[in-house]
Amino acid sequence: MFNSLSDRLTATFKNLRGKGRLTEADVDATVREIRRALLDADVAVPVVREFTGRVRERALGAEVSGALNPSQQIVKIVNEELVEILGGETRRIRLAKSGPTIIMLAGLQGAGKTTLAGKLSKWLKSQGHSPMLVACDLQRPNAVTQLQIVGQRAKVPVFAPHPGATYTELEHPAGDPVEVARAGVEEARQKLHDIVIVDTAGRLGVDADMMEQARQIRRAIVPNEVLFVIDSMIGQDAVNTALAFDEGVNFTGIVLSKLDGDARGGAALSVASVTGKPVMFASTGEGLDDFELFHPDRMASRILDMGDVLTLIEQAEKSWDKDEAARMAKKFADQEDFTLDDFLAQMQQIRNMGSMKKMLMMMPGAQNIRQQLEQFDEREIDRVEAIVRSMTPHERVAPKIINGSRRARIARGSGVHVSEVNGLLERFAQAQKMMKKMAQGGMPGMPGMPGL
Numbered sequence: 001m002f003n004s005l006s007d008r009l010t011a012t013f014k015n016l017r018g019k020g021r022l023t024e025a026d027v028d029a030t031v032r033e034i035r036r037a038l039l040d041a042d043v044a045v046p047v048v049r050e051f052t053g054r055v056r057e058r059a060l061g062a063e064v065s066g067a068l069n070p071s072q073q074i075v076k077i078v079n080e081e082l083v084e085i086l087g088g089e090t091r092r093i094r095l096a097k098s099g100p101t102i103i104m105l106a107g108l109q110g111a112g113k114t115t116l117a118g119k120l121s122k123w124l125k126s127q128g129h130s131p132m133l134v135a136c137d138l139q140r141p142n143a144v145t146q147l148q149i150v151g152q153r154a155k156v157p158v159f160a161p162h163p164g165a166t167y168t169e170l171e172h173p174a175g176d177p178v179e180v181a182r183a184g185v186e187e188a189r190q191k192l193h194d195i196v197i198v199d200t201a202g203r204l205g206v207d208a209d210m211m212e213q214a215r216q217i218r219r220a221i222v223p224n225e226v227l228f229v230i231d232s233m234i235g236q237d238a239v240n241t242a243l244a245f246d247e248g249v250n251f252t253g254i255v256l257s258k259l260d261g262d263a264r265g266g267a268a269l270s271v272a273s274v275t276g277k278p279v280m281f282a283s284t285g286e287g288l289d290d291f292e293l294f295h296p297d298r299m300a301s302r303i304l305d306m307g308d309v310l311t312l313i314e315q316a317e318k319s320w321d322k323d324e325a326a327r328m329a330k331k332f333a334d335q336e337d338f339t340l341d342d343f344l345a346q347m348q349q350i351r352n353m354g355s356m357k358k359m360l361m362m363m364p365g366a367q368n369i370r371q372q373l374e375q376f377d378e379r380e381i382d383r384v385e386a387i388v389r390s391m392t393p394h395e396r397v398a399p400k401i402i403n404g405s406r407r408a409r410i411a412r413g414s415g416v417h418v419s420e421v422n423g424l425l426e427r428f429a430q431a432q433k434m435m436k437k438m439a440q441g442g443m444p445g446m447p448g449m450p451g452l
């Protein structure tokens with residue numbers, strides 16, 4: 001996401017490096033480049049105009065005289081303005097003071113509402129809530145079944161009194177969505193769920209009947225939050241769609257879905273700004289865990305290739321196996337040898353952190369090595385695993401004994417070429433060296449990341 005915008009902006013800033021002072025002409029040239037980059041990323045014209053106007057004014061203003069060099073000053077200003085158009089502060093869900101918190105989802109068909117319902121409920125559950133889903137999309141064929149499936153996966157109950165439309169009876173969808181919504185909220189209240197998420201029907205385009213139905217549901221259930229889900233890939237249509245939904249259902253927050261696609265990112269940068277509503281969540285894939293709280297400041301850092309270290313750390317904390325980490329720490333403390341089994345365990349830890357590529361892309365400066373990352377093959381970890389598993393326990397703790405004939409045997413056993421076994425042993429030797437240094441108080445790191 002935002003790859004090309006990010007490249008363009010960083011290239012623009014590079015041009016300023018080494019300049020001792022910025023003339024008005026320098027600022028204008030930079031602002032022009034930023035304007036082009038934003039327009040090419042499909043950011044809406046009025047948003048671009050306002051954004052570049054503010055950047056220019058601030059860049060020429062008094063604040064450009066501090067301790068930062070000119071290129072750093074511009075990056076700082078652009079960063080702050082990006083945070084601003086992405087909605088400023090991170091916004092959390094407003095919980096109801098009594099009774100269940102009601103969250104209604106709205107958006108075009110295919111925007112990703114049903115998928116989001118699953119992701120959101122899974123995340124809420126992990127936060128200690130007891131959410132329930134309500135299937136009010138009785139229009140899209142099989143939407144109800146789809147919601148039931150995501151509910152099952154997220155282990156969250158789904159209230160679905162009507163089967164909704166199927167492909168054969170498109171014309172006569174069963175049931176009244178407004179009634180279902182109302183009954184769903186009542187059910188949640190009685191069963192003491194503290195959050196209820198109401199999935200509603202969308203159409204392929206903005207449509208008066210659909211909007212009326214959404215409005216009626218909103219009136220019937222009086223939600224605490226109305227989340228407008230928008231497909232980040234819809235480009236320039238994003239603004240009009242967002243404005244129509246804002247007028248129709250007066251949503252309270254935005255969810256950007258499909259941010260994993262090669263969307264140019266313009267929707268993300270435009271909708272919050274034109275509606276004045278905050279982006280609250282981002283959906284970044286088809287899986288239930290491909291979901292993030294949206295932090296405007298972190299997103300701005302990612303766009304400017306300053307890396308999203310905070311998200312990275314949070315993901316690491318979430319998936320890091322604490323027992324394993326403690327075991328390693330003890331090993332260091334006792335100055336025990338780092339073995340091939342440890343090496344494998346560490347790689348598995350890395351894999352647990354989810355898609356390695358996604359994770360590495362959040363590192364500062366990752367844009368420079370993006371090509372390498374894109375070629376990076378996560379199956380590499382599988383191969384390493386196969387190789388280590390083909391070694392005897394003794395070989396794993398004393399790799400020095402792995403001579404030519406052992407290497408050939410290991411290669412055969414794991415179905416790889418001998419050169420791969422050699423490569424792994426070399427990387428392991430390096431990692432072992434690094435671990436020794438760490439044990440003596442060096443920097444913690446992740447040794448042996450394959451292929452990089």
Ligand code: GDP
Nearest residue numbers: 109110111112113114115257258283284285286
């Ligand atoms: P709805 O009509 O708004 O309920 O949309 P769905 O939830 O059915 O999503 C439409 C399609 O987009 C489905 O094929 C989803 O798997 C897919 N989808 C939803 N969210 C994402 C996302 O964040 N990334 C990607 N790549 N696909 C998504």
